[in-house]
Amino acid sequence: MSIIGAGVVGLGVGWRLVQAGCAVDLFDAGTAGRGASWAAAGMLAAGVETEPGEEGLLALTRASQAMWPGFAEELRAVTGIDPDLREEGTLVLALTRDDLARLRANVAFQERLGIELRWLGARELREREPFLRPGIAGAVLSPHDHQVDNRALVTALVRAFTAAGGRLHEASPVEAVVIEGGRVTGVRAAERCLPADAVLLAAGAWSRRIQGIPPEALPPVRPIKGQMLALRMDPAAPLLRHVVWAPKVYLVPRRNGRLIVGATVEERGFDATLTAGGVLALLESAWRALPAIEELPIEEMWVGFRPGSPDDAPIIGPTPVAGLTVATGHHRNGILLAPITIEATARLVLTGERPPEIRPFGLERFARHGSRAPAMSEEASA
Known part of the structure; x- marks a missing residue:
């Protein structure tokens, strides 16, 4: 299994898969956890951040918010690093x-x-x-809207993933996903092809920069x-x-x-x-x-x-390419939605079954509604 992107989602899914006995290679173009996950404020605001048009997202954000106490305590117990969940409201x-x-x-x-x-x-x-x-x-x-220290969180997830046996490749940008016969067979990084029977694309705003993925399987993120x-x-x-x-x-x-x-x-x-x-x-x-x-x-x-994403909701689920899964597009809710995204994505990869809570947020909704990927400026696509 190869994961592209060592943010909260990539690290968390990698940790769960290693716990389940999978061999996982996790690649990041920079230092693990130092992208959007590091830049965030760590707010867990399923309530006050809900705006008109986001009613369909509320069940997911509330479910993930309810998972946070257990998730934070597990990380603290496993790594000794406290993500500092604060519950003042x-x-x-x-x-x-x-x-x-x-x-x-x-x-x-x-x-x-x-x-x-x-x-x-x-x-x-x-x-x-x-x-x-x-x-x-x-x-x-x-x-019920709280906060967590997102930088402590990613530090804990790096330790949890590597201590469990995950292989972390920092300063190792994935140049392309290798696809043969309609399914993934590996990734190309540092001019080497590394075999993989499954790939998770969790590179956040950079997800569209990965080569080799057909347009219908690229998540429309910006x-x-x-x-x-x-x-x-x-x-x-x-x-x-x-x-x-x-x-x-x-x-x-x-x-x-x-x-x-x-x-x-x-x-x-x-x-x-x-x-x-x-x-x-x-x-x-x-x-x-x-x-x-x-x-x-x-x-x-x-x-x-x-x-x-075009509708400001996450994109989580399978793609038209066998073995390629995406988990990106979380916009301002990446830290809030981390626990439920991690658990649901890991389950999907391990069993092939899409948990019901993420079914409304698959890539196919954009094709169904006629949405297209956003136009990328030269600066954004360079």
Whole structure:
């Protein structure tokens, strides 16, 4: 078995397959776990991130969210690395009357779907987060939307995979999938052909760059650029304890004092440039909600590439090529959907049976609905 892409999904599926007795080679063009999985914020927000048009995705995100406590505990027990699942819940803020009208509409929509939300009064909000800007127009608590440290997560998955006997090939980009007679027979990497009876394509936004795959088997994914930054708080006296969504920004505090500020959403191909405008917009939006950040040092700034699909839902399942499976297109839900994607994909590879929870998210839905792969700019396809 060969897996292309050592992000959370590739590492997790590889770990499960090695546990089941499979020989697994896992290839990554760079360092394992340092792509979109490393760039993420680690929010597990099946509730507050649900938007109109995504009703069909909610069952999957909720199911995966429910798997997270057990998944995190298993990783901690196996590797000694704690992914730091935090369960304080998520706050959504409205800073102005216009924001409040939008928040009320969003809450009404989400509550119709059965998502539990609770309006907070000014006193309770101040008790929970005393450093938020005074006079906030409204706030909602989503008690079941949490966070995990995504960088600790990928570090744990690398250890779990390799300790179980998986073979990890870093700085080893797969150039092509080798297909003979309509089924995969191996991969070509570093100008060598390595035999494989099955291949999992889990290369995120880079999945369409792999050669040798016929157009009907290529997942229609594209990179969606996100600029992000991290500020440094005093871990003994943090400015923030909950994940906070404010207009045009989210804030994710870590126990070590790191405060994640994200993220832009840009259709720029694989442009990894940090821009003054992008960083300014994030900092200004964050400052409007949490003014005291102006005194915090900037610790890190980076760009990530979410793997977007035409309907913003993941692409998980078999392809028209025998032995070739895909698991990509998770957009902003890659960390949230990791447990269910890993378990369902591993089961599919091992048994040939597609679990019911991922059936609506197969590649065939785009052919059925007449969707085509997105046009790739020269920059994106270079």
